[in-house]
Amino acid sequence: xxxxxxxxxxxxxxxxxxxxxxxxxxxxxxxxxxxxxxxxxxxxxxxxxxxxxxxxxxxxxxxxxxxxxxxxxxxxxxxxxxxxxxxxxxxxxxxxxxxxxxxxxxxxxxxxxxxxxxxxxxxxxxxxxxxxxxxxxxxxxxxxxxxxxxxxxxxxxxxxxxxxxxxxxxxxxxxxxxxxxxxxxxxxxxxxxxxxxxxxxxxxxxxxxxxxxxxxxxxxxxxxxxxxxxxxxxxxxxxxxxxxxxxxxxxxxxxxxxxxxxxxxxxxxxxxxxxxxxxxxxxxxxxxxxxxxxxxxxxxxxxxxxxxxxxxxxxxxxxxxxxxxxx
Amino acid sequence: xxxxxxxxxxxxxxxxxxxxxxxxxxxxxxxxxxxxxxxxxxxxxxxxxxxxxxxxxxxxxxxxxxxxxxxxxxxxxxxxxxxxxxxxxxxxxxxxxxxxxxxxxxxxxxxxxxxxxxxxxxxxxxxxxxxxxxxxxxxxxxxxxxxxxxxxxxxxxxxxxxxxxxxxxxxxxxxxxxxxxxxxxxxxxxxxxxxxxxxxxxxxxxxxxxxxxxxxxxxxxxxxxxxxxxxxxxxxxxxxxxxxxxxxxxxxxxxxxxxxxxxxxxxxxxxxxxxxxxxxxxxxxxxxxxxxxxxxxxxxxxxxxxxxxxxxxxxxxxxxxxxxxxxxxxxxxxxxxxxxxxxxxxxxxxxxxxxxxxxxxxxxxxx
Numbered sequence: 001x002x003x004x005x006x007x008x009x010x011x012x013x014x015x016x017x018x019x020x021x022x023x024x025x026x027x028x029x030x031x032x033x034x035x036x037x038x039x040x041x042x043x044x045x046x047x048x049x050x051x052x053x054x055x056x057x058x059x060x061x062x063x064x065x066x067x068x069x070x071x072x073x074x075x076x077x078x079x080x081x082x083x084x085x086x087x088x089x090x091x092x093x094x095x096x097x098x099x100x101x102x103x104x105x106x107x108x109x110x111x112x113x114x115x116x117x118x119x120x121x122x123x124x125x126x127x128x129x130x131x132x133x134x135x136x137x138x139x140x141x142x143x144x145x146x147x148x149x150x151x152x153x154x155x156x157x158x159x160x161x162x163x164x165x166x167x168x169x170x171x172x173x174x175x176x177x178x179x180x181x182x183x184x185x186x187x188x189x190x191x192x193x194x195x196x197x198x199x200x201x202x203x204x205x206x207x208x209x210x211x212x213x214x215x216x217x218x219x220x221x222x223x224x225x226x227x228x229x230x231x232x233x234x235x236x237x238x239x240x241x242x243x244x245x246x247x248x249x250x251x252x253x254x255x256x257x258x259x260x261x262x263x264x265x266x267x268x269x270x271x272x273x274x275x276x277x278x279x280x281x282x283x284x285x286x287x288x289x290x291x292x293x294x295x296x297x298x299x300x301x302x303x304x305x306x307x308x309x310x311x312x313x314x315x316x317x318x319x320x321x322x323x324x325x326x327x
Numbered sequence: 328x329x330x331x332x333x334x335x336x337x338x339x340x341x342x343x344x345x346x347x348x349x350x351x352x353x354x355x356x357x358x359x360x361x362x363x364x365x366x367x368x369x370x371x372x373x374x375x376x377x378x379x380x381x382x383x384x385x386x387x388x389x390x391x392x393x394x395x396x397x398x399x400x401x402x403x404x405x406x407x408x409x410x411x412x413x414x415x416x417x418x419x420x421x422x423x424x425x426x427x428x429x430x431x432x433x434x435x436x437x438x439x440x441x442x443x444x445x446x447x448x449x450x451x452x453x454x455x456x457x458x459x460x461x462x463x464x465x466x467x468x469x470x471x472x473x474x475x476x477x478x479x480x481x482x483x484x485x486x487x488x489x490x491x492x493x494x495x496x497x498x499x500x501x502x503x504x505x506x507x508x509x510x511x512x513x514x515x516x517x518x519x520x521x522x523x524x525x526x527x528x529x530x531x532x533x534x535x536x537x538x539x540x541x542x543x544x545x546x547x548x549x550x551x552x553x554x555x556x557x558x559x560x561x562x563x564x565x566x567x568x569x570x571x572x573x574x575x576x577x578x579x580x581x582x583x584x585x586x587x588x589x590x591x592x593x594x595x596x597x598x599x600x601x602x603x604x605x606x607x608x609x610x611x612x613x614x615x616x617x618x619x620x621x622x623x624x625x626x627x628x629x630x631x632x633x634x635x636x637x638x639x640x641x642x643x644x645x646x647x648x649x650x651x652x653x654x655x656x657x658x659x660x661x662x663x664x665x666x667x668x669x670x671x672x673x674x675x676x677x678x679x680x681x682x683x684x685x686x687x688x689x690x691x692x693x694x
Contacts, residue, residue, distance in 0.1 A: 116661055301486055319423070
């Protein structure tokens with residue numbers, strides 16, 4: 001029984017990590033007032049660019065080195081995701097385009113690029129079959145050496161690759177920066193009332209750009225974790241599924257707080273797979289259980305809007321454009 | 328002027344245009360599409376190595392190559408346009424309904440349910456009326472839930488409608504699991520032999536009825552938004568809620584009514600997709616059109632007439648990119664990439680339509 005629970009928690013955390021990256025990235029973005037609906041696309045890009053980086057490295061190097069096996073996909077993922085967020089920032093901040101429309105276009109584009117490269121990378125290099133980067137995948141999956149010796153305890157706490165711990169660290173750091181530092185205060189001001197922030201001498205444009213790009217890069221790591229650690233250096237088209245949207249749901253569920261996003265992501269990760277742990281469920285009932293994360297999010301959304309507690313609200317200027325000239 | 332008050336003017340200054348003459352603004356948009364196509368062809372040539380003329384002629388064949396392809400293009404155009412028309416009144420009110428995907432799905436699900444449970448026990452005409460009513464009701468309910476909370480507590484509608492999409496998707500998978508006994512997750516064609524509840528073919532064309540219905544809806548929506556009192560109320564609420572309240576418009580009622588209309592039209596789209604086009608239901612019946620429709624509507628400036636053009640551009644691109652993918656043995660996702668690139672350009676070019684960039688004038692004495 002205990003080992004079943006341990007393996008359930010273990011699976012929930014593994015499912016939760018990509019969501020946590022996505023949610024942390026989106027929280028950082030939304031705090032600047034940008035509702036980036038391109039996050040699902042960015043996460044696809046984060047995954048595929050890691051694959052492409054790792055693939056090229058493995059292809060041209062007979063004996064890949066561990067450090068480079070990790071660094072190259074990591075950097076290519078960070079760069080590509082930040083670049084995607086930069087497209088979004090340029091269109092919405094500089095060219096003042098509508099955020100929802102731009103975000104959705106970004107998702108169409110990102111998912112397209114991911115599936116296209118994932119599906120054709122092998123044929124570009126004159127091979128057939130699906131992508132398999134076992135060497136790189138194994139480096140990403142390497143857990144702490146003593147995890148196996150500690151039984152269930154080790155399984156729950158120490159059995160993950162480094163990206164899993166990084167997700168938690170980034171979320172905690174984001175929470176700290178947002179709430180305890182001057183930069184965080186300024187960023188929150190930009191998201192709440194850009195006109196006030198502007199009057200106080202804060203460079204609104206720069207904060208929005210940096211927050212959106214950093215948020216995009218963080219979210220992209222979720223895609224990287226998924227392809228490198230979870231499915232060990234492989235790619236299946238649309239394999240990432242709707243996790244990007246689920247990450248946006250977590251932002252609401254966590255009330256725009258990165259620290260809260262950590263347990264929330266693991267809960268959502270658990271809800272994602274709980275149907276396989278409940279014995280005797282019909283396949284129809286499983287589909288209903290998969291509905292739960294979204295229903296729970298809707299309930300949270302309704303409750304926070306009904307209670308109107310100020311600390312639980314979305315950033316006041318979320319989704320709205322800011323032009324200094326238009327007041 | 329004294330030296331003290333001298334300010335350094337920035338190199339670039341952005342100011343709002345009063346309104347560009349229509350042909351100029353369309354020139355800007357055409358230039359953006361042209362630029363996007365150039366970029367796309369560069370990408371395609373880099374990937375395939377074929378010359379662009381070949382690629383573009385393949386693209387045109389995707390929509391106009393054969394009579395069958397032409398009809399499929401028209402059918403896709405009609406469905407995308409229908410959903411775009413559905414989201415338009417809500418957008419005009421600045422209600423970000425990104426839940427069209429879900430509203431179409433539940434509409435389709437309602438039609439499929441009637442087809443599945445009633446079978447061939449009722450006369451066709453009555454059956455179709457019931458199906459349509461069920462789809463309308465489903466679409467309206469799905470849209471009214473977020474609208475109700477928006478009106479009551481100002482609940483964020485973008486996030487709410489987004490979540491409703493996935494609830495709808497799971498609902499569809501749930502019913503498919505119940506309806507298909509074998510445990511397979513594919514529904515298959517409903518009433519394949521009896522054809523009960525299938526929309527009739529006009530003049531031997533399977534899609535013609537769908538296209539005619541959408542054409543009628545397009546004209547009706549154009550008139551509704553432009554000339555009716557309710558259409559006017561929608562644009563006032565969209566421009567400024569305070570103004571609307573001041574002149575005595577019941578904002579909550581307008582929100583609920585408009586979202587009801589939006590959901591009803593999405594329900595119709597679901598009905599047409601299931602009864603007229605596919606005769607089955609899957610979780611991808613809406614196929615992302617609910618999201619694409621948002622871009623079509625926004626790019627069409629909420630004008631039903633222009634939206635015919637914008638949805639044609641998108642469908643043409645998708646069919647064309649699909650054709651390229653088949654012909655040059657590429658992955659079908661090329662279509663999404665090209666659509667994405669062209670959307671970026673069209674989205675970006677609106678800036679140059681609405682704003683003007685003023686270069687710093689050379690500094691002269693005695694201003």
